[in-house]
Amino acid sequence: MGNQQSRRKKNVKKKSSKLKKSIIVLVTILLLVIVGSGVLLAKTYFDIKGVANKVSEPVEGRSDDKNIQEGEPFSVLLLGLDTGDFGRNDVGRSDTMLVATVNPKEKKTTLISIPRDTRAEIVGHNSVEKIAHAYAYGQAKMAMDTVDHLLDMHLNHYVWINMMGFEELVNAVDGVEVTNKFEFEQDGMTFKKGPIKLNGKEALAYTRMRYEDPNGDYGRQVRQQQVIEAIADKALGFTGVKRYKEILTAIENNMKTDLEPDEMFEIAMTYRDSFKHIESDTLQGEGVMIDGISYQEIPETELARVQNLIKSQLQ
Numbered sequence: 001m002g003n004q005q006s007r008r009k010k011n012v013k014k015k016s017s018k019l020k021k022s023i024i025v026l027v028t029i030l031l032l033v034i035v036g037s038g039v040l041l042a043k044t045y046f047d048i049k050g051v052a053n054k055v056s057e058p059v060e061g062r063s064d065d066k067n068i069q070e071g072e073p074f075s076v077l078l079l080g081l082d083t084g085d086f087g088r089n090d091v092g093r094s095d096t097m098l099v100a101t102v103n104p105k106e107k108k109t110t111l112i113s114i115p116r117d118t119r120a121e122i123v124g125h126n127s128v129e130k131i132a133h134a135y136a137y138g139q140a141k142m143a144m145d146t147v148d149h150l151l152d153m154h155l156n157h158y159v160w161i162n163m164m165g166f167e168e169l170v171n172a173v174d175g176v177e178v179t180n181k182f183e184f185e186q187d188g189m190t191f192k193k194g195p196i197k198l199n200g201k202e203a204l205a206y207t208r209m210r211y212e213d214p215n216g217d218y219g220r221q222v223r224q225q226q227v228i229e230a231i232a233d234k235a236l237g238f239t240g241v242k243r244y245k246e247i248l249t250a251i252e253n254n255m256k257t258d259l260e261p262d263e264m265f266e267i268a269m270t271y272r273d274s275f276k277h278i279e280s281d282t283l284q285g286e287g288v289m290i291d292g293i294s295y296q297e298i299p300e301t302e303l304a305r306v307q308n309l310i311k312s313q314l315q
Contacts, residue, residue, distance in 0.1 A: 047245070051252045052261035059141045059258050065156040068263045071270055073103040073314045075153065077144050079135060079160035094135040094143060095163070096224070099151065101313035107273045110313050112306060113282045115217060119295035120150045130295065135160075140258070150298075152307045153314070157259050165254025166207075167200035169231060172246035175199050176230035178223075184212045203227050218282075281309065 067074040080096035097114040116132035123145040125137045134146040140158045148155055170176055176198055183193045187205040198206055207227055213219030259267075283306050285296025 047248060049261055049265075051248045052264050054252045055255050055257055056260055057256045057258060059144065059158065061141055062144060062258070063154075067156050068259075068266050068271075071104060073101060073105065074156040075310070075314060076100045076102070077140075077147055077155045077158040079140075079143060079158065080166070081135065081160055081162040094132050094160070096221075097131065097143075097147070099147065099153075099155070099310065101310055102267075102271055102274045103313050104271050104274050106277075106313075108277045108279065108313070109274050110309065111278060111280045112310070113221065113280070114147070114150075115283065115285050115296040117217065117294060117296045118150070118283065118285055119288070119290070119297050120146060122146050123149045130293075140256075150303075151310055153310050157257065157263075159255065159257040159259070161251075161255045163204060165250055167204045168250035168254065169200075169247065170198065170203040170227070171200040172243060172250045173231055173234035174243065176203060176227055176234065178206070178226040178230055180206075184209055186212075198227070281306070 065074070076099075078096075078098040078100055079094040082095040095116060097116060099112045099114065101110045101112075103109070114131060116130065118131040119128065120131040120134075121128050122131075122134050122137060122142065124142045125134070131146060131150070135143040138145075140160065144155045144158055147153075177195060178198065179195050180191050180193055184191055186209040189202060189205050191202075191206055207220065207224040209223070210217050210220035215222070283298060284302050285298050288295050288297045
């Protein structure tokens with residue numbers, strides 16, 4: 001009991017002054033790069049708008065929300081897809097899933113990680129299984145509908161990026177540096193303990209490993225967080241200004257969102273301060289085996305806690 005409470009305290013309300021110490025926020029970073037920092041927006045407006053038009057893809061059957069145009073809080077489902085991984089080109093599953101709530105009144109963004117093995121009702125598929133399967137069955141709409149049902153909310157938008165985009169983005173910022181906590185091997189590569197520099201292929205392998213990690217998938221999320229933090233530092237800093245075309249190329253070939261270009265620019269202008277204060281949280285499950293399949297079962301009290309957190313940020 002004590003260990004569970006200690007683990008939960010570590011997961012709840014981890015504050016950061018910028019895009020750091022959050023879990024799987026790569027797609028958030030990509031969105032911010034698209035809308036641009038003030039410097040990028042001034043110098044490369046048409047380049048950015050061209051990419052924004054290319055990656056914008058609406059979802060049929062979902063309501064056309066006006067939250068952003070009206071300056072209200074909004075929510076985004078952030079998905080990291082396993083397509084592009086080892087040459088895969090199928091629809092894929094959501095290897096990572098994150099709900100972001102952006103509140104301009106409180107000038108705060110809250111990021112909630114949903115474990116991919118979370119046992120949930122797949123809305124529109126009439127099944128109860130791992131939540132990561134929702135995207136494979138019905139793409140963005142089914143993933144959004146399923147998360148809506150699980151968290152008792154209404155998602156306003158989605159953004160996804162595939163694994164190839166992850167690799168290309170690391171290369172676009174000329175590699176990243178991280179500090180590895182222990183030596184391990186993955187995909188034929190050895191990652192030494194201590195500070196290491198990773199190219200795109202190495203970064204993808206580094207963030208894939210989970211079976212040798214004593215914390216399993218949660219440990220994998222920490223390594224993904226390290227790489228994402230390093231990408232953010234470079235993409236949103238001087239390197240991003242210098243290599244913005246490479247960054248945009250990585251985005252346009254590997255990302256989709258139902259945000260329209262005007263909404264992206266509105267976020268850049270109106271919601272900028274909301275990204276200066278970021279809190280990260282995790283929907284904490286308990287490991288169970290059902291019919292020989294491993295799941296993360298979410299306790300009712302934990303589900304209610306996260307549902308109430310989301311509601312408080314979207315009021």
